[in-house]
Amino acid sequence: MMKHKLTLCAALAVATLGTVGCTRTTEQEQRTEAVQADQNLGQLFENYYEERLKLFPLEATAIADNRYNDQLPNDLSQEYVAQVRQLYQGYLDKINQIDRSKLDAQEQVSYDIFKYEMQMSLEGLEQPAELLLPVNQFWGLPITIAQLGSGSSNQPFNTPEDYEDFLGRIRGFTVWGDTAIANMRRGMRAGIVLPRALTQKVLPQLQAMVVDDPTKTIFWAPVENLPDTFTAAQKDSIRQAYTRAISEEVIPTYKRLYDFIQQEYLPASRTSTGISGITGGEDLYKYLVRYWTTTEMTPDQIFDIGQQEVARIRSEMEKVKEQVGFEGSLNEFFRYVNDDPKFTPFNTPEEVLGAYRQVEQRMQPQLDKLFGMTPESEFEVRQTEAFRAASASAEYNPPAPDGSRPGIFYVPILDASTYNVVGMESLFLHEAIPGHHYQISIQQEQEGLPRFRQYAWYGAFGEGWALYSESLGRELGLYTDPYQYFGRLSDEMHRAIRLVVDVGMHAKGWTREQAIQYSLDNELTSREAAVAEIERYMAIPGQALSYKIGELKMKELRQRAEQELGDKFSIRAFHDEILKGGVMPLAVLEKKIEEWIAEQKST
Incomplete structure (x- = not known):
């Protein structure tokens, strides 16, 4: 198609003894293509962001986007993993259809970050051990849900609807807990288990949540601190709902997790220290x-x-x-x-x-x-x-x-x-x-x-x-x-x-x-x-x-900029250049700073 355009241009040039009109047409087409690429890219990013929040509602809550505050997907299920894989693969296919060369410098950085993110995320989904090791003493849903439910984290408890929202997450946690146990049993059969020292640290964290009185759990704190603006009927309804949810869902879920880990998982935990001690661990670590x-x-x-x-x-x-x-x-x-x-x-x-x-x-x-x-x-x-x-x-x-x-x-x-x-x-x-x-x-x-x-x-x-x-x-x-x-x-x-x-x-x-x-x-x-x-x-x-x-890379980039720019180097400008683009893979950052150094040299 491009060859046909050039042939047509040549014919016009002969007819008019010049190429001005042809050049304008080509430049206009290039500008149009660039604008379309920009619009397509911007829409692609926005669509991805919105679709991602539906699958990762805790991320939405963390940035005060409250649309999904009642959602807690079972991220250990095969169905969920398939949805996430479809998201990443679909958007990798879409970004590959956009011509990077038609984008401006900032858009090219976004393109590079996005493509890297899709590729690494897809590769991560091929690491099954992550699903079979859902609990540890440092982070995981049993810890996160308690922080959210305490009322002192990202989950808001300002309106009656807020309280109703978290009840939805409690229901989700119950489903998650049962799947976690099933997955850990699969892990035991496959030789994918925690080291014994870590399993022992998890047990007291779970046991602390297993109490007889629902008002003695961390999940009762938002009920203890009901806003004065609520009516007596609203307060009474919330107390009853949380008493049931904590007694019938939260505490039993923690108890099932505790009993399973103490009785079945601890005896099967490994004596080795590193992840190389599990099936496929060497490749997972790389x-x-x-x-x-x-x-x-x-x-x-x-x-x-x-x-x-x-x-x-x-x-x-x-x-x-x-x-x-x-x-x-x-x-x-x-x-x-x-x-x-x-x-x-x-x-x-x-x-x-x-x-x-x-x-x-x-x-x-x-x-x-x-x-x-x-x-x-x-x-x-x-x-x-x-x-x-x-x-x-x-x-x-x-x-x-x-x-x-x-x-x-x-x-x-x-x-x-x-x-x-x-x-x-x-x-x-x-x-x-x-x-x-x-x-x-x-x-x-x-x-x-x-x-x-x-x-x-x-x-x-x-x-x-x-x-x-x-x-x-x-x-x-x-x-x-x-x-x-x-x-x-x-x-x-x-x-x-x-x-x-x-x-x-x-x-x-x-x-x-x-x-x-x-x-x-x-x-x-x-x-x-x-x-x-x-x-x-x-x-x-x-x-x-x-x-x-990361620190060594940033020090290396600063030293490189100081050496290459000499008197033109500005530490304020260097820091601003690093910060204004937000986080990114280090290879993308290095390319970005190299281009910035080249720009500073030319000014």
Whole structure:
């Protein structure tokens, strides 16, 4: 067809002794095709986003889209998996029909992210072990549904309809629980089971939900706090409905899960540590490494990088030890920083929260030097709720896009008098500003980004950015106290250790005990904390690799931009370029930054 057009153009040129008219026609056709491609792409993204929310209603609730708040699909069923596969395959076919060359630079980035997402998601569905390991101590629906039902998470409890919605999710959880048991039985037959150490950690979590009195469960909290605007009849109706639902559905579901895991699953749990100990585990781990790092790196490559980083950071730690005049070994210095009373100066939770707010105030004057873009979303520091503080880490909860909920930095404080001040600055930089709060808020606020990108998450980018943010402390006027800088090195060491122990356990035959000891030998931590961390990596293989791999890529890109641009390099412009596109696979980010560097050179 194109050949015919060129032949027609040539004929017109001869007839008119020129080619102007032909050129205009061709340019017009190209513009029309580009506009059509743009419209097709935008509509494709919007259609995908809407269809996805129907299948993943918890994602909708998390961004304050309340249309599906009563939905909880049985994501362990073959029928559901088939629907999800159809979604991804259908949209992969559609994106392949769009000519990438006709798109502008931003659209090409969206195209690349979307295609990657469809391909990786389809590949993930070919990993059956995920369905046969539905429960662990770190995350899963038994934990999520309790957080939602507590009334302190994303699930709203403001209207009678809100209360009715969550009853729908309770019904869904009952179906899910029965399927989870059936799937775990299939896993037992196939040699796909949890390590015994993890199964033992799941049991008390389930047992805590099995009580005689429905008003003593976490699910009763929203009923305890019924809004004053409700009528007496509405309140009475909700109390009755929740009493029945908790007594007849919630508690029995947790009890069935507990009884099954204690009586059948625990005896069948494996003695091996890593995922390579299950049928198909070696291939599953290779996929999970690519999924979490968004790279093509092999486990061996990551293991080597981890060992190099551990050695480098240890060297930096030795320098701080010498700077403060400590004469013992590095491990003795770890114990000193952990145990000396001068590092636990707080008496009340409010004093701890106030110290974090002071970190924000100290660095505020420097932020404008490093960032042109700042979030519009509100931000707060809060103490983690008592019911989950014992098992929670410091964390960031994103703001609602409609402004109804601020971005929240949650700090678990079990006993303020034992809260250690070392590392508070780096923790704030990571979880709050300019880490997760800047990255996630700016992403959600970006006009022109397709919605699938506004609310996307790639750990290698998001956690990589947060860890990179810790390295900005001195530029932001922090780390003037050598112990706070040592806290920064300790946090970085924690992420470097992950590269070694995660690969060690899942690909190199390391035992749980070897990994725990490696952590104790190389970082500022307690045995209890090291055990919890190692068991987290056992439960979610590969996830812990994302932080350091992402951070190293961002540092590499900054160094490349500084070297190539020289006097033209602007740290504000570099950071804005990273943040304004939201999260993306690291290969897409690298291509994007390379194009940005080329643009800066030409201006």
